[in-house]
Amino acid sequence: MSKKKIAVIVTAGVLGFLAVCYVGISIYFYQVFYPNTYINGGNVSDASPEAVKEALLDSMKDYALKVVPIDGEPIVLSGKSIGFHYNFDEVDEIKKKEMGWAWPVKFFTRTEYTVEAACEWDQAKLDQEIDGLRCVTQEMTAPSDASLVIDESGVHLTEAVKGNTIKKEALKKAIADTLAEGKPEINLDASGCYETPQITSESPEIQNELKKVEELCKAEVTYNFHGTEEKIGRDQIWNWVRKDGEGNLYIDEGAAYDYLCELAYRHDTVGVYRDFWSSRGYTITVDPGTYGWGTSVDSEIGPLMDDLVNKRVVRRDPAYYMTPYPGVDPNSPDDIGNTYIEIDLSGQYLWYYINGELIVSTPITSGTMSTGHGTPSGVYYVCSYSRNIVLTGDDYRQPVDFWIQVVGGIGIHDSLWRSVYGGSEYLNAGSHGCINTPYDAVSNIYWNIDIGVPVVMYY
Known part of the structure; x- marks a missing residue:
């Protein structure tokens, strides 16, 4: 056999062998992932789709959904109670798209994939769990609209009340959407699972009325x-x-x-x-x-x-x-000041101060206590003052030289008919209510008095 023929036979044999090897390896890579292949950051070279899916499932924690109602404590919905599981069938789809005969190139090329888990559950079990949730079974408070009432006691704005009335279908959909995304928590209020008031304080009909009130x-x-x-x-x-x-x-x-x-x-x-x-x-x-x-x-x-x-x-x-006597500090809690007449009705004595200086100090005789004519106690003021008037009553007419009116028909005046002042005279032999004062003392008061001077009388 010639050398040329031998060479042809050997070459054909080698090529046939290589072809068989290529086909065999291609068949192998139709079942496993190529070298340098990564899914979700993990190396899956030479791994079957089933092995990859098992590894991805092992990396996932047991699922639980925290349900937060508008009132009360949060509720935990266990994934096991609703047959919740993850589906990584996307891995199979990725493998189908790979061509097994391209394996020689893949030895030198890094390929990365990201797989999202599909969340699945038993809908019948989920419906049963939802029906048993406390926010569904408890007594519910219906929402109430905001209102603005203007009556004889003023403006009354009553804010809207959300209540806690669940919208069952909205609740089911919101929980299903949360499960589908694999989220760990759902806030029922934020997810629109409750009945809401039709009118709030922000509604136009209330805001327009409030603007009119504010304008006033x-x-x-x-x-x-x-x-x-x-x-x-x-x-x-x-x-x-x-x-x-x-x-x-x-x-x-x-x-x-x-x-x-x-x-x-x-x-x-x-x-x-x-x-x-x-x-x-x-x-x-x-x-x-x-x-x-x-x-x-x-x-x-x-x-x-x-x-x-x-x-x-x-x-x-x-x-x-x-108003108090002029000169009193309006910011002071004491509105009597330093100019005043002080009369101790129990002690039957009078003092007159001007700007804190004692001008008159004298005994007096006030209204007769035994006849019910006792001089009233309290803080009064000089209403008027006159000379040479006649004091009149049911059973008397008495001229006086100095008259200083304090309150009503009661005043401070001279009493020349009286020789004794102070002591206990006022108990049975006093005046009809006025303050009988020695002539010289009342004269001194009169010529130094002003309308409005406080007169402090006490027992």
């Missing part, structure tokens, strides 16, 4: 109550808004008047008890009287309403029907 509440009136500020603004006016029969909004004057009365009660000192440092050297509590700060609500309501209606921002003192 733009004024701001700041009062200075002798050193203490009180602001009337949006928070107060809001409660005074009313609606008439035609649906028009307005500010109720009566409500504003009542609030001014509250401020007057809070800050007025007319008619209140006071602590007073007496000339005896100790503090006493003096009964209410007619002296002090007295707010004139009737005079103030008109200007206030005008400011409110015209939405003004102003600061001012309120109108007063009574």
Whole structure:
């Protein structure tokens, strides 16, 4: 046999062998992944699709879904209870797309794939679990709409209430969508699983009405109550808004008047008890009287309403029907000051101070206690003073040289017919209520007195 023929035979044999090897290896790689192949970051060279799927399943933890309701504790839904499992059949699809005969190239080429697990479960078991959830079986509170009521007590905005009424079909779909994505938690409220109110405080019908109310509440009136500020603004006016029969909004004057009365009660000192440092050297509590700060609500309501209606921002003192004696520090809690007449009715004694200096110190005789003419205690003030008048009553007419009116028909005056002052005269032989004072003492008071000087009388 010639050398040429031998060479042909050998070559043919070698090629046949190589062909058989290529086909055999190709058949092998039709069943396993090529070298240098990676799935989800793991090397799967020479691994079958089944082996790869088992490895991927082993890497997954047991699944559980945390269900968070709008109220109460979260509920854990076990994956086992609903037949939940992962499906990695995509691995098979990847392997089918590979061509087994391309294996020589793959030895020198890195190939990477990412496989997403498909989540599957038993729908019948899931429905059963959902039906048993506490948020489904508990007593439910239906949602309620927001409302805006304007009545005789002001504006009342009631916010909408969500309640906890489950929408069953929405719940099933939301849980199914969460399972399909393999997420570990679902918030039922955020997922739209509850019935919701039709009208909220943000709804146009309520917002439009609120804007009208707010428009009425733009004024701001700041009062200075002798050193203490009180602001009337949006928070107060809001409660005074009313609606008439035609649906028009307005500010109720009566409500504003009542609030001014509250401020007057809070800050007025007319008619209140006071602590007073007496000339005896100790503090006493003096009964209410007619002296002090007295707010004139009737005079103030008109200007206030005008400011409110015209939405003004102003600061001012309120109108007063009574103010303390001029010179008293308006910021001081003591509105009696250092100029006053002090009368101890039990001790039957009078002191008169001007700017803290004692001007008169004298015994007196006050109203007769046994006949019911006792002089009233309290903090009053000098209303008027006159010379040479005649005091008259049911059974007397008595001329006096000096008359200093304190409260009503009671005043301080001279009493030349009386020779004894102080002591116990007032118990059975006193006046009809006035303060009988020695001539020289009352004269000194008279020529140094002003209208409004406080007169503090106490037992």
